Amino acid sequence: MPAETSLPTNIEAANEEGLARSKAARAALADVKTEPGAAKPDPILRADGIVRQFGGLRAVDVDHVEVQRGVITALIGPNGAGKTTFFNLLTGFDRPDEGEWWFNDKKLNRVPAYKVARMGMVRTFQLTKVLARLTVLENMRLGATGQRGESLLSAMFQPRWAGQEAANTERAHNLLARFLLDKKVQDFAGSLSGGQRKLLEMARALMTEPELVMLDEPMAGVNPALKQSLLGHVKSLRDEGRTVLFVEHDMDMVRDISDWVIVMAQGRIVAEGPPDSVMADQRVIDAYLGAHHDVALTFEEEEKILAAAEAEIEEEQND
């Protein structure tokens, strides 16, 4: 476990039950084989044969993957590996050409994105999507599910939804305090900084009471100080008993907080395992840096390359 951060994070959400559950879930991962598509003891999300084709490009081609309940799973891979596309497919924002996937054993094929969210699988976006011309508080209130006032028939009669609205507002204030946005409550979301927007988006996603939180690059464009606080927040999600799946490029973050890492390259899952073993995996290093990257050149080879280059230059000059 990494050193505790000195920055304030206001995290009090962790409860005994959640902590115990996440500890048990993490312990269960110890027996899981470290190979692509490994079966997990208690998967919240399963996917089978997911293929998404853009013209001639097979952007996603995942044979099998499972995400363990109650832990933090990182989805990493070089640029263009298909991580975000895979995210979009799982959450219903895009449709795969082939494949089946289940959330809590409910099949999600052809389920629209908003229904996926209602089932308890909520995502954030790589390019933060705050509702710029609504206040921070209104952004939060929107997140609450099952609002009576959101149906046209009762919208005009305030008494029908006022009580629920008050409860949601109370919950929003608590979450905003936890995410250190309580001083921004009445500001337009569009006036927040990039990092604050990330926080708001995460807080807003929590308003839906999700079981599985899917974060698409939560650290992109966030300054190092805020990064520490964000790390704390992501961990706090696990500690209150939620499952987290996130896409990230920042290897420090991956090493710090994830319990399990899935590596994608060229649309396929190439490796899986606990962070330390995955980072040492030759397949992962190859995926990121290309094969043969670390073979040192011998003196003779260097000479040969140099000679070839010189010959080429000479040839050009003679032309």
Place this chain on the structure above:
Amino acid sequence: MDFHNLLTLSLQQALGPTAVIYALAAIGLNVHFGYTGLLNFGQAGFMMVAGYGMVFVATEWGLSLWLGTLVGLVLTVILALLLGLPTLRLRADYLAIVTIAAAEIVRQTIGAAKFSDKFGGQDGLTGFIQPFRDANPFSGTKGIPGVVTWSAFDFWVMTVGWLLVALSCVVVWLLMRSPWGRVLKSIREDEDAVRSLGKNVTSYKMQALIIGGLFGALAGFMTALRSASIGPSFFATDVTFFAYTVLLIGGAARVLGPVVGSIIFWFLISALGIFFSQATSGTDPLIPASIMDSTQASLMRFIFLGLGLMLLMIFRPQGIFGDRRELAIDAR
């Protein structure tokens, strides 16, 4: 230059039946564009379907105007569904293209010679107004003598019309302060974010399209009632664009924006028209005939209105009621 006459006539326009019609049409567009971000360029189509629906029931089947309004409202809902179902899942611009085309299709079809025995062709329909006239409690001329007056009929149309405007504003206010209105405003900001929070975006967009269309339907009814007739030329595309201008002057996404916008718009149109007509008439006109004759002068008001709209967009893009702070925020 007779300024008293200019002010009196302009005030008559600014508060008169025309302003009522455009206020109602713009209230509908405010729900579409101002709150939900839907680009409906066919508001005239909604007005026309509703207006003809009401009149047709009265002239063809001899039934009451009340029943006619009901038919008009139902037809408006059907039109909204027809336009919305194929386009609302797509990008915003598709709705704009489809609505502007649909409004023209409706107008050309209803005005076609082929259907002139039913819809009266280009001449339109008349002879339905008597029940509405009979209900008029006013007589003589009404208003403030010496300042602004209307005929009893116009005043009756205005009474009904402004009551409808007030009622519509209350409905819009009630809706937009509710969680339902919050979903609409959120859709305007970012659809995908709303979808990711478990809201059925397409359904909300459809509801907004229908409700805004129903306010347009009220404008359609008033159009028929104030003229005691209805014809295809009342619903040309510029009706929609004038309604948008009204909305932008008043300020989008503000409950009273369309109302104030309509009053200002019609005051200016009328004042500019009268000014140029007076300035080019008589034996010694203010503007000599070598520069402009009276036929050319009648078009000047639109040139100035266009100029005014440009200046408005540059210096006060949020309209009269808008919040500059809100506009300073980049929408994405």
